[in-house]
Amino acid sequence: MKKKQKIAQRHKISFKLNSKDVSCDVKASAVLMDVIRDVLELKGTKPGCREGECGACTVLINGSPINSCLFLAINAEGKKITTIEGLTKEDGSLDIVQHELVQHGAVQCGFCTSGMAMSIKGLMNQHEKSNRGAGKNKKGQPSREEIKKHLEGNLCRCTGYVKIIDATEKLFVKEK
Amino acid sequence: MDFKITSPKNKAGLLKAMQEGKNFRFGAGYTDLLMELKKQEETSFTIINLAQLNDKTFTEINTISGGLRIGSLATAAEIVNDKFITQHFPALQEAAHSLASSQIREVATIGGNLCTASPSGDMACALMALEAQCEILSANGKTRTVPISGFFTGPRKTVLQKKEVLRSVLVPLLEKNRKLHSGFIKVGTRRSMECSVVSLAYHIHLDRNDSIVHAGVAIGASAPTIRFAKTACDLISGNNLKTISQKDKEEFAAKVVSYASPITDIRATAWYRKEVLFNISKSIFE
Numbered sequence A: 001m002k003k004k005q006k007i008a009q010r011h012k013i014s015f016k017l018n019s020k021d022v023s024c025d026v027k028a029s030a031v032l033m034d035v036i037r038d039v040l041e042l043k044g045t046k047p048g049c050r051e052g053e054c055g056a057c058t059v060l061i062n063g064s065p066i067n068s069c070l071f072l073a074i075n076a077e078g079k080k081i082t083t084i085e086g087l088t089k090e091d092g093s094l095d096i097v098q099h100e101l102v103q104h105g106a107v108q109c110g111f112c113t114s115g116m117a118m119s120i121k122g123l124m125n126q127h128e129k130s131n132r133g134a135g136k137n138k139k140g141q142p143s144r145e146e147i148k149k150h151l152e153g154n155l156c157r158c159t160g161y162v163k164i165i166d167a168t169e170k171l172f173v174k175e176k
Numbered sequence B: 001m002d003f004k005i006t007s008p009k010n011k012a013g014l015l016k017a018m019q020e021g022k023n024f025r026f027g028a029g030y031t032d033l034l035m036e037l038k039k040q041e042e043t044s045f046t047i048i049n050l051a052q053l054n055d056k057t058f059t060e061i062n063t064i065s066g067g068l069r070i071g072s073l074a075t076a077a078e079i080v081n082d083k084f085i086t087q088h089f090p091a092l093q094e095a096a097h098s099l100a101s102s103q104i105r106e107v108a109t110i111g112g113n114l115c116t117a118s119p120s121g122d123m124a125c126a127l128m129a130l131e132a133q134c135e136i137l138s139a140n141g142k143t144r145t146v147p148i149s150g151f152f153t154g155p156r157k158t159v160l161q162k163k164e165v166l167r168s169v170l171v172p173l174l175e176k177n178r179k180l181h182s183g184f185i186k187v188g189t190r191r192s193m194e195c196s197v198v199s200l201a202y203h204i205h206l207d208r209n210d211s212i213v214h215a216g217v218a219i220g221a222s223a224p225t226i227r228f229a230k231t232a233c234d235l236i237s238g239n240n241l242k243t244i245s246q247k248d249k250e251e252f253a254a255k256v257v258s259y260a261s262p263i264t265d266i267r268a269t270a271w272y273r274k275e276v277l278f279n280i281s282k283s284i285f286e
Helices: A030-039 A096-103 A113-131 A143-154 A162-176 B011-020 B033-037 B074-083 B083-088 B090-098 B102-107 B112-116 B122-129 B231-236 B246-257 B270-283
Strands: A010-017 A020-027 A058-061 A064-067 A080-082 B003-005 B024-027 B046-049 B060-065 B068-072 B133-138 B143-147 B152-153 B162-171 B180-188 B198-206 B211-218
Touching: A020 A030, A030 A058, A030 B162, A058 A113, A058 B180, A064 A113, A064 B102, A096 A113, A096 A162, A113 A162, A113 B102, A143 B011, A143 B102, B003 B102, B011 B046, B060 B083, B068 B083, B074 B090, B074 B102, B083 B090, B083 B102, B090 B122, B090 B198, B112 B122, B112 B162, B122 B180, B122 B198, B122 B211, B180 B270, B198 B270, B231 B246, B246 B270
Parallel strands: A010 A080, B003 B046, B024 B046
Antiparallel strands: A010 A020, A058 A064, A058 A080, B060 B068, B068 B162, B133 B143, B133 B162, B180 B198, B198 B211
């Protein structure tokens, strides 16, 4: 008797996760979020809506923020991925983004916070990148509107966003 | 959710996958496709994964004589940050910037926005106003070019045949250094992550005295496909952008609305869509 064929196609992938080389075996349909949480056991990346609306699962790919719930793990091949765990320094001290979020009391229940921090880090990376070698045409610090626009893919149901935006604004003042 | 996937690394691999594949679909940014696949336990088709394709005609944005060639795998974020697009095709830059969220813009591709053929596709609407050409690659290696006005055949339907893939779009640059009045208006029920209630892209070329030399206007979320409002464009040709009369503005807006056959759904009623479309059409002169 012929067994019903299961698809179960497996793929071996290798990428850099928080500056460390990792490789694992994943299903074709596995999304990056599940691989990060369940295979590599880093639980800081949060599953929220699982449909790209809430941003709780935001991670950085080559420095830019993406929704890891809508990203196929196999497409992480050869890329540099940073999660909230990679933001914290080796000695356990907080990244400047995390520090400002704490200083401003921009955290309440905390579920959105890791995604929010990664999104803000992504904005800082992009800002720095576009100012690299820009000479006199350097972009100034982003306006509150620009910060809001950048964070539109991150939902927070507790804070009302004000303190999160305050914290982000402060980061760019410091940067100068 | 489970499926088979093949990830061609170059054009030869892609053509091979297309020739050999019997039942396949393309995936690039997956922001739309994965949502659809998550609803299914198992799929009957294989996915040809374009995300790892390393072919410049698919991935790069290049100026060519007569315009700009945008590879179908260029992401919305790349379009937002492209200086040439910002300068010469503001309607497209604004449309890409208005799309979903920054996380989605990092991965969503212009090809996906076109091929998913949503009546409310933001970049697709701008490309319609810009009168772009779609460059389609067939499994036998041949390419054909289709004007975007003929690309969409219905909601979620395009002219793409089974063994074809959208390789790139060509955006014509009529004349360098021409004065422009170009933009994208999107009306939704919220500001972020919004699927438009109606949208309108306009790309108007002016002479030194602000007379309209050429106009391209397209509407989204108003009909089964994105539509180019040809008679509205013809009407304002030759008029002066700054001094166009109230009557002409209203006649223009009425012509734009004549292309709309909207539906009533969860986001808005058909009546509301038409009202909004009329008003935003008028507003492009202000």
